[in-house]
Amino acid sequence: xxxxxxxxxxxxxxxxxxxxxxxxxxxxxxxxxxxxxxxxxxxxxxxxxxxxxxxxxxxxxxxxxxxxxxxxxxxxxxxxxxxxxxxxxxxxxxxxxxxxxxxxxxxx
Numbered sequence: 001x002x003x004x005x006x007x008x009x010x011x012x013x014x015x016x017x018x019x020x021x022x023x024x025x026x027x028x029x030x031x032x033x034x035x036x037x038x039x040x041x042x043x044x045x046x047x048x049x050x051x052x053x054x055x056x057x058x059x060x061x062x063x064x065x066x067x068x069x070x071x072x073x074x075x076x077x078x079x080x081x082x083x084x085x086x087x088x089x090x091x092x093x094x095x096x097x098x099x100x101x102x103x104x105x106x107x108x
Contacts, residue, residue, distance in 0.1 A: 007039045007070045007102050013090060015049065015099045021091030026105060028056060028079045028086045036088055037074040038103020040065040047095030051103055053077045056086035076108065
């Protein structure tokens with residue numbers, strides 16, 4: 001978390017200036033559909049940041065954002081029959097500038 005450059009509020013989640021990201025493991029219920037939605041941006045044109053989910057009992061899913069102004073990203077994932085956790089993330093695999101992400105997960 002850093003002060004400023006947020007979409008709303010006073011703080012934002014920021015990647016490092018090079019290839020980097022962050023992730024968080026969350027508790028989920030088996031056989032449940034979740035919506036991962038949020039906002040992201042990159043600081044430099046030509047760079048990409050991904051918001052996504054993995055480790056929930058299904059194929060990894062992500063949404064790419066390439067804009068230098070906040071763009072909305074949204075995706076759904078359904079947990080497996082024995083899944084109790086999922087990992088949500090914000091990754092930047094290209095470039096040398098920062099990326100910012102703000103997202104939430106809700107059950108449908």
